[in-house]
Amino acid sequence: MKRRQFLQAAGMGAAATAIAKPAIAQSAPTIKWRLTSSFPKSLETLYGAAETLSKYVAEASDNKFQIQIFAGGEIVPALQAVDAVQSGTVEMCHTAGYYFVGKDPTFCLYTAVPFGLNTRQQNAWFYDGDGMKLLNEFGQKFNLYGLVGGNTGTQMGGWFRKEIREPSDFQGLKFRIGGWAGKIIEKLGGVPQQIAGGDIYQALEKGTIDAAEWVGPHDDEKLGLHRVAKYYYYPGWWEGAAALHFFINTAKWSALPKSYQAMLTAAAGLANVEMTARYDARNPVALRKLLNSGVELRPFTEAIMDACLKASNEVNAEAAAANADFKNIYESMTNFRNAEYIWWQVGEFSYDNFMIRSRRRG
Amino acid sequence: MKRRQFLTAAGAGLTATALAKPAIAQSSPVLKWRLTSSYPKSLDTLYGGAEVFAKAVAEATDNKFQIRVSASGEIVPGLQALDAVQNGNVEMCHTASYYYVGKDPTFAFGTAVPFGLNARMQNAWMFFGGGMDLMNALYKEYNVYGIPCGNTGCQMGGWFRKEIKEPADLNGLKMRIGGYAGLVMAKLGVVPQQFAGSDLYAALEKGTIDAAEWAGPYDDERLGLSKVAPYYYFPGWWEGGAMLHNFINLKSWEQLTPTYKSILRTASEMTNGWMLAKYDASNPPALKRLLAQGTQMRPFPPAVMDASLKAALEMYDEVSKTNPAFKAAWESTLAFRNDQYLWWQVAEYSYDNYLIRTRPRG
Numbered sequence: 001m002k003r004r005q006f007l008q009a010a011g012m013g014a015a016a017t018a019i020a021k022p023a024i025a026q027s028a029p030t031i032k033w034r035l036t037s038s039f040p041k042s043l044e045t046l047y048g049a050a051e052t053l054s055k056y057v058a059e060a061s062d063n064k065f066q067i068q069i070f071a072g073g074e075i076v077p078a079l080q081a082v083d084a085v086q087s088g089t090v091e092m093c094h095t096a097g098y099y100f101v102g103k104d105p106t107f108c109l110y111t112a113v114p115f116g117l118n119t120r121q122q123n124a125w126f127y128d129g130d131g132m133k134l135l136n137e138f139g140q141k142f143n144l145y146g147l148v149g150g151n152t153g154t155q156m157g158g159w160f161r162k163e164i165r166e167p168s169d170f171q172g173l174k175f176r177i178g179g180w181a182g183k184i185i186e187k188l189g190g191v192p193q194q195i196a197g198g199d200i201y202q203a204l205e206k207g208t209i210d211a212a213e214w215v216g217p218h219d220d221e222k223l224g225l226h227r228v229a230k231y232y233y234y235p236g237w238w239e240g241a242a243a244l245h246f247f248i249n250t251a252k253w254s255a256l257p258k259s260y261q262a263m264l265t266a267a268a269g270l271a272n273v274e275m276t277a278r279y280d281a282r283n284p285v286a287l288r289k290l291l292n293s294g295v296e297l298r299p300f301t302e303a304i305m306d307a308c309l310k311a312s313n314e315v316n317a318e319a320a321a322a323n324a325d326f327k328n329i330y331e332s333m334t335n336f337r338n339a340e341y342i343w344w345q346v347g348e349f350s351y352d353n354f355m356i357r358s359r360r361r362g
Numbered sequence: 363m364k365r366r367q368f369l370t371a372a373g374a375g376l377t378a379t380a381l382a383k384p385a386i387a388q389s390s391p392v393l394k395w396r397l398t399s400s401y402p403k404s405l406d407t408l409y410g411g412a413e414v415f416a417k418a419v420a421e422a423t424d425n426k427f428q429i430r431v432s433a434s435g436e437i438v439p440g441l442q443a444l445d446a447v448q449n450g451n452v453e454m455c456h457t458a459s460y461y462y463v464g465k466d467p468t469f470a471f472g473t474a475v476p477f478g479l480n481a482r483m484q485n486a487w488m489f490f491g492g493g494m495d496l497m498n499a500l501y502k503e504y505n506v507y508g509i510p511c512g513n514t515g516c517q518m519g520g521w522f523r524k525e526i527k528e529p530a531d532l533n534g535l536k537m538r539i540g541g542y543a544g545l546v547m548a549k550l551g552v553v554p555q556q557f558a559g560s561d562l563y564a565a566l567e568k569g570t571i572d573a574a575e576w577a578g579p580y581d582d583e584r585l586g587l588s589k590v591a592p593y594y595y596f597p598g599w600w601e602g603g604a605m606l607h608n609f610i611n612l613k614s615w616e617q618l619t620p621t622y623k624s625i626l627r628t629a630s631e632m633t634n635g636w637m638l639a640k641y642d643a644s645n646p647p648a649l650k651r652l653l654a655q656g657t658q659m660r661p662f663p664p665a666v667m668d669a670s671l672k673a674a675l676e677m678y679d680e681v682s683k684t685n686p687a688f689k690a691a692w693e694s695t696l697a698f699r700n701d702q703y704l705w706w707q708v709a710e711y712s713y714d715n716y717l718i719r720t721r722p723r724g
Binding site: 062115118120121123125128155156234257258259270272273274277282287337339341342343345359 | 517578649
């Protein structure tokens with residue numbers, strides 16, 4: 001056994017004993033956990049979900065179960081949140097699974113794959129389909145138990161300094177775009193760049209990059225991207241919905257009393273609903289402000305969407321051929337999506353369609 | 363003081379005393395509540411929501427706070443659930459606010475109004491658009507506190523024995539349609555009828571009514587409506603997203619410890635997300651089965667949609683003239699909705715649009 005593994009195993013054993021004893025003696029032991037978020041405090045939408053979870057768990061347990069929140073970088077860098085949970089450095093984190101596609105591409109199925117599910121469909125797949133069941137089986141390899149913890153809704157396609165009229169306009173384009181979607185941009189001849197949120201503005205201003213995607217109107221406006229790139233494209237086909245998760249170290253989760261597991265589950269359920277509601281309430285206000293400041297809204301052309309879909313299917317097929325977990329969960333998701341959209345076009349889409357067209361009348 | 367009032371007051375006093383003591387001594391007193399649902403056990407979506415909620419509360423409190431769920435008719439009829447809570451017969455109910463438009467048409471805004479918000483927008487309005495405060499100001503007058511707890515998503519337009527090709531086809535049509543939407547339908551010449559879900563099949567089969575709307579494919583299939591009316595219309599423009607509520611007797615709510623209040627909230631919102639996910643996952647396979655059995659789907663023709671919108675707008679104006687609470691709720695909903703659809707058409711709608719068109723290629 002390697003030294004690192006040994007230390008980890010010993011640490012976990014000790015924690016399990018410490019918790020197990022009061023769990024028998026009393027069902028409401030005093031527990032203090034640390035949660036590392038992958039987001040800065042300034043993003044009240046994303047960072048706020050962890051605060052919501054912590055608040056409701058504390059209330060439900062009469063402050064006996066306390067979860068202290070740390071912003072990205074305070075304990076570990078934002079993009080190492082999952083590593084910190086895996087090794088037991090912290091008990092849990094709040095992050096986007098797809099930040100960790102470097103470990104295994106299957107991680108992107110926690111958050112979003114290009115041309116995947118929309119927000120409600122994703123929740124349906126997670127909770128009522130096989131989504132979380134399959135992902136939590138996969139997560140065991142990394143000591144992770146996942147609870148759905150928020151969703152941004154469909155994101156925007158990002159900020160471009162020049163108009164993008166046809167697929168060939170992606171040739172040589174230096175585009176700040178994360179993880180999995182970057183592979184698709186690469187297939188189109190683009191040069192994907194990884195840049196932390198706080199550094200995007202400068203890179204775009206200096207021309208180090210030609211385009212950048214972040215989230216949607218509310219979060220993007222905070223970064224000021226509209227001041228350095230005029231064209232705002234939609235939709236973000238790589239994030240029809242982007243789900244966040246609370247990842248809990250599996251040993252810590254198993255050692256919790258049942259009542260505390262129930263509190264975490266319910267509080268995560270509330271945080272999930274709350275984040276989407278918050279984004280949905282704030283995005284229209286921000287979009288209006290952006291339009292008033294001269295932003296030019298552009299849809300990706302049909303030819304571009306088609307080229308991206310083709311490239312996306314190729315990238316996913318390649319990943320599925322090389323990785324059984326990815327293949328299994330990706331197929332579950334696409335089967336679910338294809339059945340969903342048959343229904344979606346009937347009720348939801350036709351209602352939204354009429355409402356969009358007649359909005360000005362009522 | 364009337365005898366009934368006296369009894370209620372005395373009863374409430376007793377409960378207060380009984381609760382107050384353990385509330386000081388311990389934050390987790392043993393508590394048994396009754397919840398009356400407006401739904402039959404056969405609907406695992408709507409009735410199931412109350413069960414999911416009660417189970418989450420029991421688990422988080424180590425079974426100290428037990429909520430016994432009763433189906434429609436066991437304690438009171440389904441449409442008297444709110445009255446039972448108002449009088450303190452039971453501590454809480456799970457129901458749709460719009461069943462009580464007879465008391466005040468403003469109740470409709472807690473659930474859905476014609477050409478109103480879709481399911482996500484309804485959550486956004488409730489939690490971040492002032493909806494909760496507006497609605498609870500009304501609910502307070504009826505001695506209850508309301509917490510959102512579930513949503514069906516956009517409903518279907520219902521089952522028709524004959525095709526509806528133009529607005530005139532609605533004239534004289536006997537249709538089972540509830541509450542406020544019935545008033546709007548009446549403007550189009552429809553004769554609205556109120557039936558409990560379990561009686562719909564017989565009424566439609568016998569020809570007592572010509573048409574009936576209930577919810578969507580999954581629930582409608584269980585009522586067997588496809589066997590007695592071939593035409594299935596969409597969208598249900600009176601229910602772009604129908605929200606359910608937990609209503610809690612105000613005194614019962616105020617006497618709860620902060621811990622239990624918090625647990626009721628998280629369990630309600632977890633259930634809110636659960637129910638929509640359950641509908642979104644269950645409707646597509648149900649629709650497929652209905653179509654395989656010969657159901658004929660029809661969109662309401664544009665002229666019918668336009669006439670319905672016109673009638674709805676007239677009705678909003680008329681009721682607003684005499685009811686200030688209704689006026690305030692409508693103006694709040696309208697402003698919120700118009701902002702929402704300005705944004706919705708950009709990312710969500712264009713994403714769904716592309717996915718609907720390309721689904722077979724994915």
